[in-house]
Amino acid sequence: MKQSIFSFLKRNITQDSFLINRIFVSLYIENNKIDKYNHFISKYVISEKDTDYGELKKLLSFLKLQHVEGLKLEDMINLFEFVISPSNRIVTGAIYTPQNIRDYILKRCLNSFHNLYNIRIADIACGCGGFLMDAAKTIHSQTKKSYYDIFRENIYGIDIQPYSIERCHILLNLLAISDNEVADFNFNLLCADTLDFKSEMWNSNYSNFDVIVGNPPYVCGRNIKEETKLKTKRYKVCDSGSTDLYIPFFQIAIEMLKKNGILGYITMNSFLKSLNARRLRAYFMDNHFYISIIDFRGHQIFKGKSTYTCLFFLEKKKSNVLHYCYDGNANLNDPLCFNRIYLSSLDADKGWNLNEHEIATKIESVGIPLFEYCQTxxxxxxxxxxxxxxxxxxxxxxxxxxxxxxxxxxxxxxxxxxxxxxxxxxxxxxxxxxxxxxxxxxxxxxxxxxxxxxxxxxxxxxxxxxxxxxxxxxxxxxxxxxxxxxxxxxxxxxxxxxxxxxxxxxxxxxxxxxxxxxxxxxxxxxxxxxxxxxxxxxxxxxxxxxxxxxxxxxxxxxxxxxxxxxxxxxxxxxxxxxxxxxxxxxxxxxxxxxxxxxxxxxxxxxxxxxx
Structure with a gap:
């Protein structure tokens, strides 16, 4: 999608969430010449009789000038993520995950399953539902199962923001309708704070998953609300010092998985070394999970964001070895070479030196640690x-x-x-x-x-x-x-x-x-x-x-x-x-x-x- 569209939206778009959704849905319906849709989508479609038609016409005219044709569902994800206000972005940590990253995570997680017909896949911080859309498409393609049944039986989403859950409903409805399946669908989309998983009020249907994928929220400790900080203390990985919001989402996901279940995240790579993630590293090591990490180190995955990330995969089974790969260009199509690192050689308190692990270990074994040699x-x-x-x-x-x-x-x-x-x-x-x-x-x-x-x-x-x-x-x-x-x-x-x-x-x-x-x-x-x-x-x-x-x-x-x-x-x-x-x-x-x-x-x- 052209950058000029986002510039236009920044200057002209309304802050009315429902009207934004109506404009984007109507734009998609008109661009893709869809003339048959369900009751849910119909309430978002703007016609010439509506007072909001002027807003839609303004955007349509602009797109024609930009020679934009054939709006895709991926474009809808981009649009929905773009219109989240900066203040909400700071609090919720919402950020758009590129399609190639979502594709790689899903493929890696689903490769272990011979039959996807009864699989239960969740995104526990789903945003507008990019991962869930991809999961539904994959299941539909491999099993020929109807979207009606997939939405009801196979995919689950959780998000704290009502507007994200609403947009997730929209995206999944449009996915099915675009494939000529029109029905009044039932979804497993829960508007809730995932940090409440430990509470007695948690909906037990949102657990016991085969696969969890996603992009946990990026909120640093200083921007977390006090109420949220208290909730993070329910989790072992956050029981000392300050914490960033993405850290408890590891433990929550693991506890939501079945035995031998699989977790796939794109997440901050700071947990490898940071002081506030030492309990998380200890949690991984104490439980001997099977972990693979593809580290992008300094490469920027998210456009316009100084965010340093990695792909993190975990199978809920025992292993004494961690697999690590440095992929400095995020070229995930190339064959990746993983180093095997024994968990026993790592130190949760010191941080994990995974890149060129043997060299770092050799250097650290010499003499005395720098911070013992001289005070700082x-x-x-x-x-x-x-x-x-x-x-x-x-x-x-x-x-x-x-x-x-x-x-x-x-x-x-x-x-x-x-x-x-x-x-x-x-x-x-x-x-x-x-x-x-x-x-x-x-x-x-x-x-x-x-x-x-x-x-x-x-x-x-x-x-x-x-x-x-x-x-x-x-x-x-x-x-x-x-x-x-x-x-x-x-x-x-x-x-x-x-x-x-x-x-x-x-x-x-x-x-x-x-x-x-x-x-x-x-x-x-x-x-x-x-x-x-x-x-x-x-x-x-x-x-x-x-x-x-x-x-x-x-x-x-x-x-x-x-x-x-x-x-x-x-x-x-x-x-x-x-x-x-x-x-x-x-x-x-x-x-x-x-x-x-x-x-x-x-x-x-x-x-x-x-x-």
């Missing part, structure tokens, strides 16, 4: 960096000058500290160019702990800084979704992390697309934001670490197992690098490493410790 610190969390952090437009003996919203504010130098965003580091960046100033309304007590200024002291000792922050008070009060009453004062940072740091700091970027360039700074007053640093008191210790982090071995580990992004970038956050093995050097070896200057010599020397 994340940056400060003002929760309003645009307010506190600035680049002076000029300075005098006593003041820096800050420009904001066309106003110039003097800020006392004595209330400021230097601060750096290590994420901006690369081989072409001068450290001084990424230094900024931060207003720091704290002092150190006798024990070296940061203590917030009393308000009278702040107002009297640093009147200009105080006055500037007061001018930004509305923005400061909006932090934490307005829940700033828990702060010790309105001008306090949102969090108290990293207000005091050891003097020696090794800065490195949090994402990179080539071997690292790290910088060591010995300054107890220098602060960090938007990144992470290794910290300590021993400059020699930090120089050794710098050589390791800038080495080819470390970059090889990052590329093999770090979280990939587009354009060849990889994440260097804690979960991705914490288990990297640092050799236990002797004093003589430490001295030699520090003396080495040539890059090739350094790399060759370090690689010898990793065989």
């Amino acid at each position: 610190r994340h940056g400060i969390a003002t929760l309003s960096n645009k307010t506190y952090i600035f680049s002076p437009i000029k300075e005098e003996d006593t003041y820096y000058y800050l420009e904001k919203d066309n106003e110039i504010y003097p800020i006392e130098k004595a209330v400021c500290k230097d601060i750096v965003n290590s994420n901006k580091l690369n081989s072409d960046t001068c450290f001084e160019n990424i230094l900024r100033k931060v207003i720091f309304p704290y002092h150190l007590d006798d024990k070296g702990k940061a203590v917030l200024f009393e308000e009278d002291f702040f107002r009297n000792e640093f009147p200009y800084a105080y006055s500037y922050l007061e001018s930004q008070r509305n923005d400061l009060s909006s932090r934490d979704k307005g829940q700033t009453c828990k702060y010790p004062a309105w001008y306090a940072y949102g969090r108290t992390q990293s207000l005091v740091m050891p003097p020696v700091k090794l800065f490195f970027p949090k994402i990179a697309n080539k071997p690292l360039t790290c910088i060591i700074v010995n300054d107890p007053n220098l602060l960090l934001y938007n990144g992470m640093a290794f910290v300590g008191n021993d400059i020699k210790h930090m120089k050794i670490l710098q050589k390791i982090l800038e080495s080819n071995v470390f970059w090889k580990y990052v590329v093999s197992n770090g979280k990939p992004y587009t354009s060849g970038y990889y994440s260097l956050n804690g979960a991705n690098i914490k288990s990297f093995g640092v050799p236990k050097f002797t004093e003589e070896e430490e001295f030699k490493l520090i003396q080495l200057k040539n890059k090739n010599e350094i790399n060759n020397w370090i690689e010898s410790f990793y065989e």
Whole structure:
């Protein structure tokens, strides 16, 4: 479908859900010259006598100008997914699954069944029903069973949104009608919150499935409603820390399956490494499920979405081996090569290193884990960096000058500290160019702990800084979704992390697309934001670490197992690098490493410790 149609809809489409459905159904009926349909579809068909005919005619005229002919059911799925409002998309995690992905998942799941006549297939977050439509078509094609019986006996859908269930009804009706089967169909489509599966009120008909397929909702923990968060705690895979909404959908699907049942998802690949998915990984390992993963890593499946995904298949039977395939181009038509990885070689808490598993395991077995070798610190969390952090437009003996919203504010130098965003580091960046100033309304007590200024002291000792922050008070009060009453004062940072740091700091970027360039700074007053640093008191210790982090071995580990992004970038956050093995050097070896200057010599020397 042409992109221009979506642009047109964005500018002109109504927000009335029922009218949207009427326009799209009428468009399909007219484009495909369907003159016979059932009672359900008839209520959506707009005629020239209807007051809504003008809206339909406007869209029809546009499509004729675009030379669009023959609207297909796949186009209907695209249209229905497109008109979901952005706010609903954030809350529900709805996203369109491309047809080739749906086809592959269904084919892979159904290949194990010799006869589909009595199969029970479900999508437990079905949206407008793309997977269910494909499943019905497959069953109809292979068994010659009527759609009337397939809808009643073989396919089941669940979704929390009434408009999704309504559109699923529409899509399945149109599927049958387009194949010249016209009847008043009965469906197994349940409008409910799938997270309520554990409740006593759950409809028992929606369980005991042979196959579950789908695309579980993509909602990160910070966007989940409190009521929903409480429901996720019913599930073992979510019983600690924060969780993303897709995670409990694994356990729910598995519990809904029959013995030897099959699950096929396209889902986030973050569960392989993320801290909040460690219970999920343990759940898979404890139950010894038969799992296959096709990992797309940095390849973007969903157009216009920075979403990193994989295909996940599980058979509800015992296995000691996980099968993993990296498919960086999502070219699912090619023969795929899977590596066999024993579950016993994986660590649920550390995260699963599946890509080049043997290399990663070898590197991790050397010496001690990186995060035990040296402590790390994340940056400060003002929760309003645009307010506190600035680049002076000029300075005098006593003041820096800050420009904001066309106003110039003097800020006392004595209330400021230097601060750096290590994420901006690369081989072409001068450290001084990424230094900024931060207003720091704290002092150190006798024990070296940061203590917030009393308000009278702040107002009297640093009147200009105080006055500037007061001018930004509305923005400061909006932090934490307005829940700033828990702060010790309105001008306090949102969090108290990293207000005091050891003097020696090794800065490195949090994402990179080539071997690292790290910088060591010995300054107890220098602060960090938007990144992470290794910290300590021993400059020699930090120089050794710098050589390791800038080495080819470390970059090889990052590329093999770090979280990939587009354009060849990889994440260097804690979960991705914490288990990297640092050799236990002797004093003589430490001295030699520090003396080495040539890059090739350094790399060759370090690689010898990793065989």
